[in-house]
Amino acid sequence: MSLSSYVRQFHGKAFSCLLALTCFTSATVFAHGEDSLEREISHEHEHGKNHEHDKSHEHHKKHGHMTDSQSPVVLKDGYARATFPMAKTAAVYFTLHNHGEDDLQLSGVTVDAKVADEAQIHTTKMEGDVMRMRHLTDGVTIGAHEHVTFTSGGYHVMLLGLKNGLSEGGEVQLTLHFDGQEPLYTVLPVKADTQAVHKHGH
Numbered sequence: 001m002s003l004s005s006y007v008r009q010f011h012g013k014a015f016s017c018l019l020a021l022t023c024f025t026s027a028t029v030f031a032h033g034e035d036s037l038e039r040e041i042s043h044e045h046e047h048g049k050n051h052e053h054d055k056s057h058e059h060h061k062k063h064g065h066m067t068d069s070q071s072p073v074v075l076k077d078g079y080a081r082a083t084f085p086m087a088k089t090a091a092v093y094f095t096l097h098n099h100g101e102d103d104l105q106l107s108g109v110t111v112d113a114k115v116a117d118e119a120q121i122h123t124t125k126m127e128g129d130v131m132r133m134r135h136l137t138d139g140v141t142i143g144a145h146e147h148v149t150f151t152s153g154g155y156h157v158m159l160l161g162l163k164n165g166l167s168e169g170g171e172v173q174l175t176l177h178f179d180g181q182e183p184l185y186t187v188l189p190v191k192a193d194t195q196a197v198h199k200h201g202h
C-alpha cells in the first residue's frame with residue numbers, strides 16, 4: 001500500500017473513531033465473549049448516531065465490563081485464519097487504534113493454553129523473492145492517534161503449537177500486553193481467508 005493511500009484510509013476512519021471515543025474505548029477493551037466483535041460494531045453505531053452514552057454504560061456495568069480505567073487502545077476487525085486440522089501454526093490479524101496522547105508499545109501477546117502453546121508478534125519481509133517472517137521480541141509501536149494494521153504480508157500475531165488446528169466458526173482468546181497499560185483481552189473469530197498469501201516456515 002502506498003503511503004498516500006494509507007494516509008487517505010486513516011483520515012477516512014479518523015472521524016468515526018473520534019465520535020466513538022468517549023465511551024467506546026473501555027467497552028471494547030473489556031468486552032469478551034463470542035459476540036464481542038458484533039457488540040463493538042453496534043456500540044460504535046449507537047454512539048455515533050444517538051449519543052446514548054448513559055444507556056450503554058448501564059449495559060456494561062450490568063455485565064461487569066466497565067471499569068474506571070480508560071484504555072486508549074481499540075482493537076478492530078480481528079480474526080484468526082482457519083487452518084487444516086493438523087496445522088501447528090496460524091496467523092491472527094487485526095487493527096489496533098491508539099486514541100491516546102502517547103505512543104503505545106504492544107510488547108507481547110499471550111494465547112489461551114487450550115488453543116496454542118504460544119503467541120508471537122511477527123513481521124513479514126520479502127528477501128529476494130522469498131517471504132520471511134521475523135519474531136519481533138520488542139513488539140510494535142502504535143503512535144499517538146495512529147493505528148497499525150496486522151495483516152497478511154505484514155505484521156501479524158503467529159500462534160505456535162496449535163492444539164487442534166483452527167476451524168472456521170471457532171474462536172481464539174488472546175491477551176495483548178502493552179507497556180504501562182492494562183492488558184487487552186479479546187476473543188476473535190476464526191475465519192477462512194481466501195485472499196491470504198501468508199506462508200509459514202515454522
Ligand SMILES: [Cu+2]
Pocket residue numbers: 091122133156157158200
Ligand atoms: Cu508468522
